[in-house]
Amino acid sequence: MSVKNLKTANDHIFDHYTRVGEIISEKFSPYLEVIIHDLRNPEHSIIAIFNSHITGRKIGDGTSDIGYKKLANELPDKIVNYENKSPSGSKMKSSSLTIRDEHNKIIGSMAFNFDLAPFENIQEFFNTITKTNISQLGDFPKQEQFFMWDIRDELEQELNKYIIANRLQGKALTKKDKLNVVSIMNKRGHIKKRGSVSILSELLAITRPTLYKYIKDIDSG
Known part of the structure; x- marks a missing residue:
């Protein structure tokens, strides 16, 4: 004995949206x-509601003003x-999708309400830990030079190249030699690197004011 399927076309439409809604609600x-x-x-x-704790509504409750505006064609199908x-x-972030029958008549809607409350403290937390206060640092650069030893290596290599090229191994550098080294460093951009002045002054056995004077003489010459 067969049982006649008494479901209408609209019932099948609502069943479809209900199954989709159940899956989406479980996912989130x-x-x-x-x-x-x-x-x-x-x-x-x-006629169906999932995760109803967010608004506290239940099956049999009525639509909101959004539903009435949809029925009056005052809103787009997708919001x-x-x-x-x-x-x-x-606070919630909401969306709404109009449900139409086979004749394109509005018969229902599918509503999504995403609860933002649990994430407000998280947002505040991230805002706090990512906040910076540049004003306390004045003209300090936005990125520190973390690998100071790399600069020292570069300067030492340049100095050794000059010493070897001019056969000065084991000899003290003259003022002219030191000026030449500073000139080479300046042309190759080493002087502008953070920490280079202190390191180069040490390598050449001169004071920082002397090194700045050399740079000034080179630039003016």
Whole structure:
């Protein structure tokens, strides 16, 4: 004996959206509420609701003003990520999708309410730990030079090249030699690197003021 299927075409449409809503709500549980409204009966439109703790509504409750505006064709079929609040005042991000029958008539809607309250403290936490205060540092660079030994290596290599090229191994550098070394370093951009002045002064056995004087003489010459 066969049992006649008494479900209408609209019933199948609502069943489809209900199954989709259930999967989506489970995927984003417990933060996403999904509601299926049958707007043919707006005062008792909710026929399915998942994660109902977000707004506290239940099956048999009526639609919101959004549903009535949809019925009046005052809103587009798809509304995505609009700012909203739950009945308790918690912030939500909501979306709504109109459900139409086979004749393109509005019969319902699918609503999504994403609870933002659990994430407000997280946002505040990230804002706190990522906040910087450059004003306390004045003209200090935004990026520190962490690998100071790399600069020393570069300067030592340049100095050794000069010493070897001019056969000065084991000999003291004259003022002219030191000026030549500073000139080479300056042309190759080493002088502009953070920490280079102190390191080069040490390598050449001169004071920082003397090194700055050499640089000034080179630039003016």
